Amino acid sequence: MEERIGRRMPPSYREFLKVTDGWRHAGGFxxxxxxxxxVRWHEDEMGLAEIFEEYLDEDAGPEERVEADIWRRGLQLDVESDATSVLMDPEDVDERGEWAVYTWASWRGAPPERHANFRVFMRAMYREFRSLRTGRGEG
Incomplete structure (x- = not known):
């Protein structure tokens, strides 16, 4: 996969792939x-970059541009979902080589949610899945 994609994957995602080749029910959606x-590059196949750019100021910096640029450069991890996108950002990398993960659902009416890395993303999805299945919050 790394050869096909042309990039070495981040550590937490590589560890995940050592255990399982994909996953069902990552969160509720x-x-x-x-x-x-x-796994493939998203390449803005849905035209979302332009939609998010409409809401940016002319002098928007890199931090404000993430919501638009992630659609052009992100690695798409969602295959089947309830209109929910999961993208890893190869340009939002920490000192350990971990890529940030962004999730976005059009029906939530909110900007993409940032997770520090794949492990943090999966923990959040586990909490969401458990909360939806048990009908209880995290408390």
């Missing part, structure tokens, strides 16, 4: 996360 065969 992502029914299938990509395995090594389905």
């Amino acid at each position: 992502v029914w299938l996360l990509a395995g090594t065969e389905q």
Whole structure:
């Protein structure tokens, strides 16, 4: 997969792939996360970059541009979902080589949510899944 994608994957995602090649029910709204065969560059296939750019000021800096640029440069991990996108950002990298993960759902009416890395994303999805299944909050 790394050869096909042209990039070495971040550590927490590599560890995940050592255990499983994809995942069902990542949270309540992502029914299938990509395995090594389905992972691909998003390349703004839905035209969302332009939509998010409409809300930017002319002098928007890199931090404000993330919401638009992630659609052009992100690695798409969602395969089946309830109109929810999951993208890893190869340009939002920490000192350990971890890529940030962004999730966005049009029906939420909110900007993309940033997770520090794949491990943090999966923990959040577990909490969401558990909360929805049990009908209880995190408390």
